[in-house]
Amino acid sequence: MRVFAGGIATETNTFSPMPTGLADFEVQRARDLDDSGELPGFGGPFNAFRNRCQERGWEYIFSLYAFAQPAGTTVRAAYESLRDEMLAALKAALPVDIVLLPLHGAMVAEGYDDCETDIVQRARAIVGPRAKIGVELDLHCDVTPALIDAADAIVIYKEYPHTDINERAEELFAIIADAADAKTRPTMALFDCRMIGLYLTPYQPMRAFVDDMIAREAAPHVLSLSLAHCFPWGDVPTCGTQMLAVTDGDPALAARLAREFGERFFAMRHEVDPRSLPLDAALDQALAAESGLVVVADQADNAGGGAPSDSTFVLRALLERGVSEAALGMIWDPVAVKVAMSAGEGAELDLRLGGKMGPMSGDPLDLRVTVSAIIPAMKQQWTQSDGPVAIDCGDSVALCCQGIDIIVNSRRSQVFSPTVFSNFGIDPRAKRLLVIKSTQHFYAGFAPIADQIIYMAGPGAVAPRFKDIPYRRADLRKYPWLDDPFAE
Numbered sequence: 064m065r066v067f068a069g070g071i072a073t074e075t076n077t078f079s080p081m082p083t084g085l086a087d088f089e090v091q092r093a094r095d096l097d098d099s100g101e102l103p104g105f106g107g108p109f110n111a112f113r114n115r116c117q118e119r120g121w122e123y124i125f126s127l128y129a130f131a132q133p134a135g136t137t138v139r140a141a142y143e144s145l146r147d148e149m150l151a152a153l154k155a156a157l158p159v160d161i162v163l164l165p166l167h168g169a170m171v172a173e174g175y176d177d178c179e180t181d182i183v184q185r186a187r188a189i190v191g192p193r194a195k196i197g198v199e200l201d202l203h204c205d206v207t208p209a210l211i212d213a214a215d216a217i218v219i220y221k222e223y224p225h226t227d228i229n230e231r232a233e234e235l236f237a238i239i240a241d242a243a244d245a246k247t248r249p250t251m252a253l254f255d256c257r258m259i260g261l262y263l264t265p266y267q268p269m270r271a272f273v274d275d276m277i278a279r280e281a282a283p284h285v286l287s288l289s290l291a292h293c294f295p296w297g298d299v300p301t302c303g304t305q306m307l308a309v310t311d312g313d314p315a316l317a318a319r320l321a322r323e324f325g326e327r328f329f330a331m332r333h334e335v336d337p338r339s340l341p342l343d344a345a346l347d348q349a350l351a352a353e354s355g356l357v358v359v360a361d362q363a364d365n366a367g368g369g370a371p372s373d374s375t376f377v378l379r380a381l382l383e384r385g386v387s388e389a390a391l392g393m394i395w396d397p398v399a400v401k402v403a404m405s406a407g408e409g410a411e412l413d414l415r416l417g418g419k420m421g422p423m424s425g426d427p428l429d430l431r432v433t434v435s436a437i438i439p440a441m442k443q444q445w446t447q448s449d450g451p452v453a454i455d456c457g458d459s460v461a462l463c464c465q466g467i468d469i470i471v472n473s474r475r476s477q478v479f480s481p482t483v484f485s486n487f488g489i490d491p492r493a494k495r496l497l498v499i500k501s502t503q504h505f506y507a508g509f510a511p512i513a514d515q516i517i518y519m520a521g522p523g524a525v526a527p528r529f530k531d532i533p534y535r536r537a538d539l540r541k542y543p544w545l546d547d548p549f550a551e
């Protein structure tokens with residue numbers, strides 16, 4: 064068997080003030096890899112594919128993997144050049160039996176509302192109907208009938224925080240390998256849940272829903288079940304939650320399962336609504352805690368959802384309230400990092416911090432700070448089910464202002480783990496309050512050390528208040544705009 068793999072991935076926030084250009088993509092090509100062929104960072108699925116191919120003695124052809132930190136619409140030329148490079152490699156690799164594509168599922172480029180369907184349809188046109196195409200998606204995806212028509216099987220992350228990226232890649236490989244060996248004939252069906260939202264899987268009733276999907280995958284002829292959550296900040300006509308079922312040669316069973324789980328999910332819609340508090344209410348609750356560590360998630364300024372990550376609303380409020388024994392991370396401000404690095408560790412200086420990218424970032428803060436530590440090319444650890452992954456945060460500094468430790472970075476990234484603080488010698492457990500810019504990926508790393516987690520929907524680019532999102536193109540004949548869109 065000849066197995067081809069490649070991917071282009073970013074999550075596009077069409078409301079973000081920052082375009083995603085070619086320079087924003089970190090591109091790894093076969094020639095960039097060391098002798099082990101191991102891809103770092105989010106490249107785990109490719110490592111899984113390569114290992115499984117080696118075990119079977121199958122030929123594995125890796126083309127490229129391009130990942131950009133979520134931001135605004137991808138520039139047309141950037142998307143087309145990456146896509147065309149990958150597809151040219153696919154043509155050059157012909158004949159292939161299997162194509163494996165870890166993509167995102169919510170990538171939008173100028174002129175392309177749905178980059179994934181575009182990529183998979185073009186790949187299909189190149190390899191023909193007999194090759195098996197498998198696609199792995201982030202659960203923040205919008206899945207369309209056109210996409211399932213072009214692919215043989217799609218497997219979507221089940222966990223938010225996404226701790227199962229590599230596990231799902233292994234499942235996708237197994238499903239597609241069996242199909243290529245003619246042991247199975249995957250068939251897919253979708254059910255439109257007619258919802259837009261953000262669903263956190265550690266909490267009930269989501270936890271039981273995910274566990275039941277996994278349990279049902281053991282039933283006869285069921286290959287995979289996935290909930291495509293949707294990405295609420297991608298203003299495209301296909302934005303919305305879909306239930307996907309993959310069965311072995313049984314389209315009626317796939318349709319029944321998609322409907323059964325889709326209807327069950329729709330019935331949970333009020334219970335899975337975000338419980339996020341406004342800024343002042345979140346801080347009131349956090350400061351009312353008599354002991355222990357409180358973690359407040361600044362969801363609205365999550366770089367992972369395309370926000371700038373330089374908003375100052377919470378930091379300003381903490382300073383005005385005179386809060387101490389607190390730490391906040393990470394404000395993206397490459398200029399402030401450069402100034403602090405020039406001043407050096409231990410320096411005390413006046414610094415203009417954050418608030419640079421637009422109204423959603425608030426005003427910059429003019430602060431007297433001490434540079435407590437500097438780390439060039441700082442990396443934070445993010446734990447996947449099969450081990451930790453290092454994520455580059457760029458040159459970074461720890462500043463101290465009025466008893467608040469502030470981590471400032473130069474490469475946009477949300478906070479995935481307490482290493483963002485501990486790298487600088489700041490013990491997160493010794494604080495009373497941690498404010499972190501992340502919607503939910505922080506959870507796996509911080510839940511074990513937090514006594515209380517508060518989700519905060521302050522001002523910012525990705526606050527989970529869906530009715531406030533200024534959609535122009537999405538079809539809003541869905542929950543929460545309609546309480547029962549099926550009855551309309």
Ligand SMILES: [Zn+2]
Nearest residue numbers: 201202203225
């Ligand atoms: Zn996601």
